[in-house]
Amino acid sequence: GAGVSQSPSNKVTEKGKDVELRCDPISGHTALYWYRQSLGQGLEFLIYFQGNSAPDKSGLPSDRFSAERTGGSVSTLTIQRTQQEDSAVYLCASSPKELAGGRADTQYFGPGTRLTVL
Amino acid sequence: DAKTTQPTSMDCAEGRAANLPCNHSTISGNEYVYWYRQIHSQGPQYIIHGLKNNETNEMASLIITEDRKSSTLILPHATLRDTAVYYCIVRVANYGQNFVFGPGTRLSVLP
Numbered sequence: 001g002a003g004v005s006q007s008p009s010n011k012v013t014e015k016g017k018d019v020e021l022r023c024d025p026i027s028g029h030t031a032l033y034w035y036r037q038s039l040g041q042g043l044e045f046l047i048y049f050q051g052n053s054a055p056d057k058s059g060l061p062s063d064r065f066s067a068e069r070t071g072g073s074v075s076t077l078t079i080q081r082t083q084q085e086d087s088a089v090y091l092c093a094s095s096p097k098e099l100a101g102g103r104a105d106t107q108y109f110g111p112g113t114r115l116t117v118l
Numbered sequence: 119d120a121k122t123t124q125p126t127s128m129d130c131a132e133g134r135a136a137n138l139p140c141n142h143s144t145i146s147g148n149e150y151v152y153w154y155r156q157i158h159s160q161g162p163q164y165i166i167h168g169l170k171n172n173e174t175n176e177m178a179s180l181i182i183t184e185d186r187k188s189s190t191l192i193l194p195h196a197t198l199r200d201t202a203v204y205y206c207i208v209r210v211a212n213y214g215q216n217f218v219f220g221p222g223t224r225l226s227v228l229p
Binding site for chain 2: 042
């Protein structure tokens with residue numbers, strides 16, 4: 001079946017501009033996560049959604065970052081007044097809700113959006 | 119979550135088994151061992167996970183020692199497409215918890 005999709009695949013923007021990154025999770029997956037990965041670095045957790053609410057926003061690096069999820073499906077990550085240090089690959093993952101002990105919390109990742117801030 | 123230690127890099131000949139070790143000596147009783155991999159320019163891909171027993175699926179086998187302080191991911195017949203960074207992650211099976219990815223092991227499958 002269809003996996004997690006993200007758009008755009010690449011985004012080049014100028015410093016100070018706002019950007020929106022979109023994530024379409026696997027159909028029926030109730031949990032959605034955003035991570036980012038800077039060049040040569042590991043994954044950095046940003047935010048987690050359960051349905052449309054975000055119980056854990058602890059990873060958002062500043063108030064320039066925000067995210068929303070509507071209809072328990074599509075999520076948008078918004079970065080306002082982008083800075084050069086925001087340049088990274090932004091990854092989205094989703095996971096289904098199943099009984100504990102199964103693959104309940106296995107996360108399935110999208111291909112990412114490569115953001116370049118000039 | 120327990121910390122893991124993996125070799126920085128490994129090589130494996132194409133067609134041979136790739137055995138990737140992971141040490142997790144501080145693992146707790148309710149923590150699972152997960153393996154993901156990331157092929158260049160792609161998002162991480164789930165491979166396998168286990169608690170106590172050895173596990174096998176269509177991609178790999180996971181061997182966990184009896185004391186659970188270490189494990190080995192086995193790719194039985196490595197191909198060039200298995201070249202990737204492999205991440206061993208130990209954490210509770212807590213729905214909604216993020217994964218913490220360390221530096222992983224860079225596996226190079228050589229022709």
